[in-house]
Amino acid sequence: MIRKILSLPTLAFCFTLGSAFFAGCNEDYIKDTKxxxxxxxxxxxxxxxxxxxxxxxxxxxxxxxxxxxxxxxxxxxxxxxxxxxxxxxxxxxxxxxxxxxxxxxxxxxxxxxxxxxxxxxxxxxxxxxxxxxxxxxxxxxxxxxxxxxxxxxxx
Structure with missing residues (x-):
């Protein structure tokens, strides 16, 4: 069960979601700090x-x-x-x-x-x-x- 959750495709998907989330936040910071x-x-x-x-x-x-x-x-x-x-x-x-x-x-x-x-x-x-x-x-x-x-x- 844990191996299925921690599989490479699952980790890659989580990394992609996390990166997209933080990339979106970065745009807000740039707008806020202009x-x-x-x-x-x-x-x-x-x-x-x-x-x-x-x-x-x-x-x-x-x-x-x-x-x-x-x-x-x-x-x-x-x-x-x-x-x-x-x-x-x-x-x-x-x-x-x-x-x-x-x-x-x-x-x-x-x-x-x-x-x-x-x-x-x-x-x-x-x-x-x-x-x-x-x-x-x-x-x-x-x-x-x-x-x-x-x-x-x-x-």
Whole structure:
């Protein structure tokens, strides 16, 4: 009797049902955790958010309407980043060359602020980097940042 219940076709059927159930739940999580960002073009799921910083330097700020956001390392080309668990600290910091990225969570207001502080780019080369933000549960936003170089006359 137990062998008939635990047969390979029965286990495969149960696995398929369980996978279908959790796949359906995943769509609900993604819909529930879609973040709306201020002053940027909000992407379709999976598309990057493009940010172009001024060559003269700029502090760029965008705000997301969800508090459970943190840096992720899987897509990031950042030099370093410091990330804390949500119970320890509400501010994370990352660096790409001399550009500083702050991620500040405000649980009371249910928002997250992303701030990029870039000095003038005097390197004669444009700066380009990607970083990813993870949303709990189950979401990722990829930011593609570009800062052109200052023209030779302006340096």
């Amino acid at each position: 973040v709306r960002w201020s002053n940027v073009k909000n992407p379709e799921y999976g598309d990057p958010i493009n940010i172009t910083l001024k060559a003269e330097g700029e502090t760029f700020t965008t705000m997301g309407d969800y508090p459970w956001i943190s840096f992720r390392s899987d897509v990031s080309t950042l030099d370093t980043f410091t990330s804390h668990s949500f119970s320890e600290a509400d501010k994370d910091t990352a660096y790409y060359k001399d550009i500083v990225i702050y991620l500040t969570r405000n649980k009371r207001e249910r928002t997250t602020t992303l701030k990029l502080v870039a000095p003038p780019n005097r390197t004669q080369q444009p700066k380009q980097f990607d970083f990813s933000i993870g949303v709990t549960p189950l979401g990722t936003y990829i930011f593609k940042v570009r800062q052109p170089a200052l023209p030779a006359k302006a340096q």
